[in-house]
Amino acid sequence: MNHTLPELPYAYDALEPYFDARTMEIHHTKHHQTYVDKLNAAIKDQPGLENKSAEALLKNLDAVPESIRTAVRNHGGGHVNHSFWWPMLKKDVALAGPIADAIGQQFGGFDKFKETFSSAAGLLFGSGWTWLVLDQGKLTIVATPNQDNPISQGKTPILGIDVWEHAYYLKYQNRRPDYINAFFNVINWERVNEVYTAAA
Secondary structure, three states, X not given: OOOOOOXXXXXXXXXXXXOOHHHHHHHHHHHHHHHHHHHHHHHOOOOOOOOOOHHHHHHOHHHOOXXXXXXXXXXXXXXXXXXXXXXXXXXXXXXXXHHHHHHHHHHOOHHHHHHHHHHHHHHOOOOEEEEEEEEOOEEEEEEEEOOOOHHXXXXXXXXXXXXXXXXXXXXXXXXXXXXXXXXXXXXXXXHXXXXXXXXX
């Protein structure tokens, strides 16, 4: 399988003023493209791996030869994480539906969820992601370093935020909390509902 860069379902400036067009363009065409290219290079000429999806590789990293396992974990993770993330971004989509009910039940309301999620993302040291995941039928918040994905831990991502500096530094510099707060204005809750209902 030759992994490819997915097209964005919107223009680079579609998330302004929260996410700026230049960051979106660089993030997509440079950073994500690099993950794709390096994943393809890692699995080239690897019998049994070339035809697996990136998700399948991450779900069973122990089956990946040790010589390329780190590359697959990093670059396969980067590819999967970003492919998951882009469709999750859209302005002016209200929280509603099954995920709204589940968040209310699990966290005691959206405000408490936002506070807990934002704190986890803000406190994550260095580069990584913060996720809302489904873990054995329960919604919970986890953080992963680098480009690690919760599917490697048997958990199902429902929503995530990229807190690598390349996701926000041009606009927000070192103000990660401002970027995290802006993220809540561009969550595509319709897409989150699709992912949640498929997994629940």
